[in-house]
Amino acid sequence: MADAATHRREHPVRSTTSRSRRLAVLAAAVFTAVALTAGTASGASSGAPNIDRRTGGGAAAKQRTVLLVDGAVRHRVRLSATDLAALPEQTVTVTFESGTGTQTHTYTGPLLLDVLNRAQPKFDPTVKNDQLRYVVTATGSDRYQATVAWGEFDPGFEHKSVLVAVTEDGQPTADGLARLVVPGDVKGGRYVSDLIRLRLHR
Numbered sequence: 775m776a777d778a779a780t781h782r783r784e785h786p787v788r789s790t791t792s793r794s795r796r797l798a799v800l801a802a803a804v805f806t807a808v809a810l811t812a813g814t815a816s817g818a819s820s821g822a823p824n825i826d827r828r829t830g831g832g833a834a835a836k837q838r839t840v841l842l843v844d845g846a847v848r849h850r851v852r853l854s855a856t857d858l859a860a861l862p863e864q865t866v867t868v869t870f871e872s873g874t875g876t877q878t879h880t881y882t883g884p885l886l887l888d889v890l891n892r893a894q895p896k897f898d899p900t901v902k903n904d905q906l907r908y909v910v911t912a913t914g915s916d917r918y919q920a921t922v923a924w925g926e927f928d929p930g931f932e933h934k935s936v937l938v939a940v941t942e943d944g945q946p947t948a949d950g951l952a953r954l955v956v957p958g959d960v961k962g963g964r965y966v967s968d969l970i971r972l973r974l975h976r
């Protein structure tokens with residue numbers, strides 16, 4: 775799809791190294807193992823699994839997707855669609871620029887704040903405003919990453935409604951379980967699609 779090529783143009787990555795190829799093979803093996811564990815036939819029957827965010831999905835892939843929340847937290851958690859749906863739902867309408875032009879969408883899903891709080895951040899109460907030292911790095915299934923600072927969404931500071939969106943314009947997010955939504959960003963670069971991990975760290 776044109777989008778994928780656009781992302782590569784806007785955010786060039788180094789050419790494939792043997793290390794990243796090994797990682798890709800490892801990721802594919804893990805993907806297959808998860809598919810087999812989940813008892814779905816699609817992973818095994820399609821040969822080498824393709825984990826591209828645009829072509830590797832489908833309904834079966836969505837159902838086995840979980841979002842890992844880890845890093846400086848008391849309880850690292852793996853959240854399913856059901857877990858995300860259990861958190862208070864927020865709605866935001868946003869506009870951002872992308873390689874395909876200006877996009878406006880309405881997203882729903884839990885606040886990133888609520889998702890992180892479920893895992894219980896290990897902020898140090900003896901350090902002044904310790905949370906302001908932290909960031910959350912979001913990772914997509916294609917290893918695309920972007921970071922937001924805790925202060926951007928902390929209710930006592932910028933208090934921005936950063937979402938872990940599960941719907942876009944009334945439909946489940948096209949890629950995987952959830953998408954990061956960062957209202958106010960001019961460009962779409964932090965709208966990380968097909969989230970697989972949220973890591974809290976300094």
Ligand SMILES: Nc1nc2c(c(=O)[nH]1)N[C@H]1C(S)=C(S)[C@@H](COP(=O)(O)O)O[C@H]1N2
Pocket residue numbers: 777781782784785827871872873874913914915916917918961962963964965966967968
């Ligand atoms: N996982 C992942 N998410 C991503 C990207 C990506 O390459 N991988 N590209 C980002 C960029 S640069 C933009 S502009 C938007 C584009 O949104 P769209 O794919 O819905 O058009 O997605 C963002 N989210």
Ligand SMILES: [Mo]
Pocket residue numbers: 781784871872873961962963
């Ligand atoms: Mo972009």
